[in-house]
Amino acid sequence: MNLALSDEQAMVRDMVRRFLADRYDATTMAKGPMSSDDWRALGELGLFALLMPEQAGGLGGGAVEVMIISQELGRALAITPLAEAILLCGRALAADQAVGGWTDRLMQGDALLAFARGGEVVDGRLSGLADIVRDGVNADAFVVETEVGALLLVDVQDSGIRRIPVRLVDGSMAANVRFDAALAQPLTAPASLWAEAHTLAGLSIIAELVGAMSTLLDLTVDYIKQRHQFGKPIASFQVVQHRCARMYTWLEQSRSLLLKAAMVGEKERTRAVTTARAYIGDTALKLAEEAVQLHGGMGVTNELAVGRGLRRVLLLSRLHGGGIAARSALAA
Template identity: 65%
Template sequence: MNIAPGDEQVMVRDMVRRFLADRYDATSMASGPMPAEDWRALGELGLFAFLLPESAGGMGGGAMEVMIVAEELGRALAVTPLSDSVVLCGHVIARGGAAGAHWSEPLAQGDAVLGFARGGIARAGALSGAAGIVPGGMAASVFVVACETGGVTLVEADAPGVARSPVRLVDGSIAADLRFEGARCVPLDISEGDLSAAVELAELAIVAELAGAMGTLLDLAIDYVRQRKQFGKPIGSFQAIQHRCARLYTLLEQSRSMMLRAALVRDDARGQAVTEAKAYVCDAALRLAEDVVQLHGGMGVTDELAVGRGLRRVLLLSRLHGGSAAARMALAA
């Protein structure tokens, strides 16, 4: 199995890395949602089109491309709606027929954010019921809703009957507490299998973001223990600290291996591989982030240091789509 990225993938990875390096450093990482102008700039660079299927006017990016882009965003601790808006909703509307086709271009250009929700009952073109907390929901232009009654519908965010209240999440992003009260909805012609495939790609993106964040947090910890002195010596020279960092490195490399396996398996085996990766990486990332904060001492939990903000970002990512608990339940079923 060839795990090395191709030339085009390397070019995209380097482009994203340079873009983020110009905008994020230890003082600004995970300090809040990515500004709308930066999100649009990524769209103008063609990044979102790179990830969208050809049927949505994209370049047909698959699991490997999603993994590469998401890992770089995670490495910068960037707070973005990539997994749900671009990957999940983008692939749903691409496979959902003509009903959502006109949203493909605004999504690819970064001009529109799409929110994914589960809940509500659709009858006679109207959707009613609670959809719960939707990450990025206050910025969404349209919602892709997997209904309780089956099927997937599109609901425009400013349509009559759509009620949303802002909820600040732990990483500083703003979600929506979403409810529908007879809101007009348009059904998408998408099968349950296609919806599951889109969710799998989104969960792969979450795993990759977590792996990228783990790498950055560990780098920050290694740099800190080399500089912080106690008893006249860097604390990184103490065997107990070295052993702890070695365990964290093992968590990181195991997480990357699980991520790569999930991205490289056959399409018909991806669901199982992504679930296995999610079950491990969500817990491993949270453990690493917590240990990195502890290595920094009391300052680690403050907004002043990137590790404290990074922990909050990891905490949110590790809970999306049910987190490791939902993954273990799926594996046990």
């Protein structure tokens, strides 16, 4: 297995890193969702097209590109809808030529799609409740997976949609969405394509977690070098060194599992991503908690990036069932 990035992949990584460095630092990380202007700018850079299949007009980027982009977003603690809007909803639309307009707008960053579960269809209309739909407040349309597994596209312009805002732990907004006989367009995504979309969305989430772990460790090491107690930097205390060494071990183990999940063959990827989620979901949260503790009381406040980072990691580590769901899937 070749673990080195190609020249093109390294260029993508560096481009995303520069873009985010211009917009985020320790005072702004995870302070709120990425602005619509910045999201649109990422679309103009071609990142969303890179992650979309060629059949939808994209560039056909694969798991490694998903890992690269998501990890950089995680390093900046950027709050974005990448995993669900692009990798889930975008790929659900990829096989339907009739919704090509949505696909184009999505790749350009001009439209936001949200993924919802729940409801049933009667005579082409969707009714039911979808709880905690991420980015559901600002979504222009919903990709809905019904209780029987059917995929639908629902435009928010339909009068049969009601949204109740819900603020999540990282400060982003979700919604409880009620569909009251809303007009729904069936999607024809093959089961294999939909399964691949879920796998890549899971890969994106764990890549964001690994990126966030890296930043939280760096912030913590910088802090303990500056903080003095008993006339010495606390970095000189053996117990603090041991705790940082343990955090570093968690990060490197997580990074190794992420690399394996991104670089194995397609037939092995679903299990590799599930295995990585089973470990990284819980480990990232432990590292974030250690980072906060080593910062002391200020670590839990919204003034420091580690406090905001903890809340971001808490959300990411619980998405789609988190480590518990991943371990259950491995045991099944």
